[in-house]
Amino acid sequence: xxxxxxxxxxxxxxxxxxxxxxxxxxxxxxxxxxxxxxxxxxxxxxxxxxxxxxxxxxxxxxxxxxxxxxxxxxxxxxxxxxxxxxxxxxxxxxxxxxxxxxxxxxxxxxxxxxxxxxxxxxxxxxxxxxxxxxxxxxxxxxxxxxxxxxxxxxxxxxxxxxxxxxxxxxxxxxxxxxxxxxxxxxxxxxxxxxxxxxxxxxxxxxxxxxxxxxxxxxxxxxxxxxxxxxxxxxxxxxxxxxxxxxxxxxxxxxxxxxxxxxxxxxxxxxxxxxxxxxxxxxxxxxxxxxxx
Numbered sequence: 001x002x003x004x005x006x007x008x009x010x011x012x013x014x015x016x017x018x019x020x021x022x023x024x025x026x027x028x029x030x031x032x033x034x035x036x037x038x039x040x041x042x043x044x045x046x047x048x049x050x051x052x053x054x055x056x057x058x059x060x061x062x063x064x065x066x067x068x069x070x071x072x073x074x075x076x077x078x079x080x081x082x083x084x085x086x087x088x089x090x091x092x093x094x095x096x097x098x099x100x101x102x103x104x105x106x107x108x109x110x111x112x113x114x115x116x117x118x119x120x121x122x123x124x125x126x127x128x129x130x131x132x133x134x135x136x137x138x139x140x141x142x143x144x145x146x147x148x149x150x151x152x153x154x155x156x157x158x159x160x161x162x163x164x165x166x167x168x169x170x171x172x173x174x175x176x177x178x179x180x181x182x183x184x185x186x187x188x189x190x191x192x193x194x195x196x197x198x199x200x201x202x203x204x205x206x207x208x209x210x211x212x213x214x215x216x217x218x219x220x221x222x223x224x225x226x227x228x229x230x231x232x233x234x235x236x237x238x239x240x241x242x243x244x245x246x247x248x249x250x251x252x253x254x255x256x257x258x259x260x261x262x263x264x265x266x267x268x269x270x271x272x273x274x275x276x277x278x279x280x281x282x283x284x285x286x287x288x289x290x291x292x
Contacts, residue, residue, distance in 0.1 A: 020049040020289060021275050022076065023093060023206065023234065023262025027143045028052075028060030029080075030151035032267025035060030038275070039067035039075070045276035049289055051078035051095055051262070056111045057147055058099045076292065079104075080206055081192040082111060084185070085224075086217055088176070090205075092192045093234070093260070096292045097201025104199040111187055112146040119148045121182045122174075126153075129179045131162060150174045151266070166270055189221075193228040202291055204232040204260045209244030222255055232288045235281060236261035238273035249282050259285035 068075035137156035
């Protein structure tokens, strides 16, 4: 989700003209709109190159692709894989892979298999601080129960008046050190990148500006990611600040990474930036779509 002050993209000057949005979510994971609705909204907003990247699931791709094929919008198969690195949850986006790949599908199924147990543990922790009914409440927001997430819990806590908005829920309850956070065994960096590359796709570090890493930790992440076969990094994200854009533009050049961009759209009411709302990549970066 996007919970940081967004970057003023109007300040970027770039000769690129392609309108690309390669990070978005639907109700197939933790978004608010159906896959078809997300694709229609992207097309209506002038997106020319679009990827649906639901968390740990490929179930929305066919519906989104069908809508894209009815418009002039090019569709890219995508996914956002939950991993653990450095004791924190990190996300790796996969783009332009074969969605029928057996190893990728098996890996995603394994990740999904632990989400319901994690949700029950989150609910138990919240009950300890007097907030009851969270598991059932969160499940009402999850179209696919095997993909229940912190976002579904956050929506329920806003609904019952515990917090005023999603951002406040995450800050107060759903991050490390807070009452509703529990640890979980996600995939490793090597596993996630291996699944994506094995399926013929490109692995991308999602919204790196959101991770609370030191400079050394970030470099260690980028080193390991590249050694595993990772090729790209999100320079432009709905949650990136101006400093983030400058920092990750520099690191993309230094590491020889392709540059990606995406709104991380979840829904009209929850996203700082709408589909297609990000400006083109800064000049001098190699865009990820050059490799599609």
